[in-house]
Amino acid sequence: MGNVAIKANALIKWFGEGETKTIAVKSASFEANFGELLYIVGPSGSGKTTLLSMISGILKPNEGSVLVEGKDIWQMKSDDIADLRLHKIGFVFQDYHLFPRLTTVENVAIPLILKKMDWNEAIKVALEYLEIVGLKDRAQLQPVKLSGGEQQRVAIARAIAGHPDILIFDEPTASLDGDTGRKIVEFIKTKILNAERCVIIVTHDSRIYEYADSIMKMEDGNIIGFERNTLHVA
Amino acid sequence: MSGILKIALKLLVNDRSKFIALLVGITFAVFLMIMMMSMFSGILSRSSSSVYNIGAKIWVMDPAVNNATSSIPMPDYVLSTARSIDGVKYAVPIYFGNALVKLKSGAYQAVSVVGLDDATLYGRPELIEGKIEDIYAESAFFVVKDAEFKKLESPAIGTEFEINDHRGLVVGLAKVASGGLFGIPTVYTTYNRAITYIPSMRFTTSYILIEPKHDTDIPFIQQQIKKLGYQALTRDQFVNKISDFYTYQTGMGMNVLMMTAISFIVGLSISGQTFYTFILENMERFGALKAIGAKGHELIAMILFQASFTALIGYGLGVGLASGLMILAKLRLPSYAAQVTYTNLIFAFVMVLIMAGVSSYIGVRKVLQIQPFDIFRG
Numbered sequence: 001m002g003n004v005a006i007k008a009n010a011l012i013k014w015f016g017e018g019e020t021k022t023i024a025v026k027s028a029s030f031e032a033n034f035g036e037l038l039y040i041v042g043p044s045g046s047g048k049t050t051l052l053s054m055i056s057g058i059l060k061p062n063e064g065s066v067l068v069e070g071k072d073i074w075q076m077k078s079d080d081i082a083d084l085r086l087h088k089i090g091f092v093f094q095d096y097h098l099f100p101r102l103t104t105v106e107n108v109a110i111p112l113i114l115k116k117m118d119w120n121e122a123i124k125v126a127l128e129y130l131e132i133v134g135l136k137d138r139a140q141l142q143p144v145k146l147s148g149g150e151q152q153r154v155a156i157a158r159a160i161a162g163h164p165d166i167l168i169f170d171e172p173t174a175s176l177d178g179d180t181g182r183k184i185v186e187f188i189k190t191k192i193l194n195a196e197r198c199v200i201i202v203t204h205d206s207r208i209y210e211y212a213d214s215i216m217k218m219e220d221g222n223i224i225g226f227e228r229n230t231l232h233v234a
Numbered sequence: 235m236s237g238i239l240k241i242a243l244k245l246l247v248n249d250r251s252k253f254i255a256l257l258v259g260i261t262f263a264v265f266l267m268i269m270m271m272s273m274f275s276g277i278l279s280r281s282s283s284s285v286y287n288i289g290a291k292i293w294v295m296d297p298a299v300n301n302a303t304s305s306i307p308m309p310d311y312v313l314s315t316a317r318s319i320d321g322v323k324y325a326v327p328i329y330f331g332n333a334l335v336k337l338k339s340g341a342y343q344a345v346s347v348v349g350l351d352d353a354t355l356y357g358r359p360e361l362i363e364g365k366i367e368d369i370y371a372e373s374a375f376f377v378v379k380d381a382e383f384k385k386l387e388s389p390a391i392g393t394e395f396e397i398n399d400h401r402g403l404v405v406g407l408a409k410v411a412s413g414g415l416f417g418i419p420t421v422y423t424t425y426n427r428a429i430t431y432i433p434s435m436r437f438t439t440s441y442i443l444i445e446p447k448h449d450t451d452i453p454f455i456q457q458q459i460k461k462l463g464y465q466a467l468t469r470d471q472f473v474n475k476i477s478d479f480y481t482y483q484t485g486m487g488m489n490v491l492m493m494t495a496i497s498f499i500v501g502l503s504i505s506g507q508t509f510y511t512f513i514l515e516n517m518e519r520f521g522a523l524k525a526i527g528a529k530g531h532e533l534i535a536m537i538l539f540q541a542s543f544t545a546l547i548g549y550g551l552g553v554g555l556a557s558g559l560m561i562l563a564k565l566r567l568p569s570y571a572a573q574v575t576y577t578n579l580i581f582a583f584v585m586v587l588i589m590a591g592v593s594s595y596i597g598v599r600k601v602l603q604i605q606p607f608d609i610f611r612g
Contacts, residue, residue, distance in 0.1 A: 053606075053607045058525055058605075058606040058607050059605070059607040078530075079529050079530075082524070082527050082528065082529045083527065083529075084527075085525065085526065085527040086526065086527025086528075087527070091525055091526060093522065093525075093609055095518075097518055097519070097521075097522035097609060099241075099245065099519050099522075101244060101245050101248035101249055102241070102244055102245070102248070106241070106244065109237075110241065110523070110526060111526055111527065113237030113238060113240075113241060114237075114238065114523070114526060114527055114528055114532070116236075116237070117237070118237070119237045119240055122237060158526075162526075162527075
């Protein structure tokens with residue numbers, strides 16, 4: 001495995017046509033490496049989520065390419081991209097998107113089940129990941145019975161259960177109080193990130209900037225800065 | 235069961251209010267469809283009961299006859315001619331009529347009277363009490379012991395009654411394969427006694443029953459009878475003619491069809507709408523699954539499974555409910571005319587599959603439209 005996890009080349013994305021055409025991302029190029037915690041920051045409407053979607057194989061760019069571990073994902077068929085997301089990329093959505101009708105452990109087992117793992121085996125493995133995030137005792141509860149921070153940790157457990165090389169967090173602290181937000185990012189930094197994994201976090205929460213290895217700033221669809229974090233927390 | 239289908243099942247059944255609403259919609263529709271069709275089947279079956287009970291292979295009748303109880307008497311020469319046709323093993327007359335019986339209590343009760351050919355007693359019922367030869371005794375009648383038997387005050391052998399002001403004597407109790415449609419008791423006697431006791435027109439033969447030498451002779455016999463201006467129908471053809479009459483000429487068939495269609499539409503509306511709402515409420519989950527890596531065909535399988543599972547459970551409940559109600563009705567009303575046939579079950583099953591198919595189609599279209607990007611955008 002090379003050191004570059006994701007390489008984006010001159011990505012452009014627009015929505016609408018004619019007078020309603022809006023360019024969300026204007027020629028974005030960057031690299032994210034394994035072992036790196038990369039933040040994509042910027043104000044609302046700056047194109048962060050659109051960029052994140054393009055690099056994770058969810059939204060097709062109008063121009064440019066995305067290489068995930070050296071493979072141009074937008075040259076793949078849709079089922080192959082789905083496979084790539086399932087095997088290589090883990091998502092933690094802003095609103096968690098946990099399944100309220102499933103138990104916590106069943107939520108965590110979803111990527112494993114999608115990988116065709118036997119149900120009982122998947123539940124067993126999911127329990128191990130719940131233990132990692134400290135929620136094994138909440139395994140049989142429904143997500144609605146958990147606090148916001150706990151739900152976030154369940155979403156993290158679900159994202160890492162599939163053993164992805166790349167983890168993508170969309171505004172992980174947006175609906176958490178400052179302390180819980182910091183604890184979550186600290187947990188990501190210390191327990192989730194490793195030398196064989198790349199973690200990308202989209203945020204505009206400046207309270208957690210100190211945990212980043214690199215920060216990429218966006219504004220009006222442009223990458224306006226890419227810097228190593230000087231406030232680095234080990 | 236594969237894991238993805240287990241997830242689909244849990245998403246469905248754990249949403250109890252929606253799941254129950256879906257089941258109620260489909261169960262109700264199936265219940266109504268089965269009830270409608272079963273009542274109609276029961277009526278059709280009862281309407282042909284005489285044809286089944288008598289059991290003749292060929293029935294000769296006036297072409298205007300459209301059901302067994304509305305016979306048009308035929309002149310005697312038809313019987314003589316029928317007996318002379320090549321291929322006829324034997325031909326006998328039979329009489330169908332109605333009479334009024336005065337019971338011991340003084341009450342009057344309408345009865346259906348079947349007059350069997352005196353020489354052969356062809357078409358006689360199976361006796362459960364009494365001797366067949368006693369039918370030749372004076373004023374002798376067999377009474378059919380069916381659901382209507384009680385209306386004659388449950389007579390025993392030796393019970394006397396008045397029939398159209400004549401003396402009648404019960405000499406045997408009989409059983410038949412199928413009860414009649416109109417809820418009146420049936421008595422059997424000889425042809426000659428029947429036409430003596432019951433006022434009739436100049437001609438008295440209701441039907442001529444023919445036994446062909448071989449089944450291959452039937453078309454020729456039918457041809458020859460047609461030349462006389464009459465009609466010879468096989469048992470199945472006669473049953474179909476009666477069914478056609480009740481289905482198309484009484485309005486009954488159209489009513490049942492309309493009620494069945496309404497039941498289907500009501501069921502489809504409830505299940506389709508509820509399933510659509512269920513899909514809409516789970517759009518984010520399907521979007522999340524897509525983002526995580528579920529493929530389109532897996533999501534389609536989930537939706538098809540959810541719709542089919544609900545449809546099959548609803549179908550089972552609907553059939554069970556309808557059958558249960560019919561059993562209860564028959565306990566209370568033994569002559570209740572309803573029967574669940576394989577055709578009814580298959581028809582209702584196909585309708586339920588259509589409901590599931592339409593509901594799934596709506597759901598699949600919606601789910602395939604959702605983009606994981608929408609999940610990211612919140």
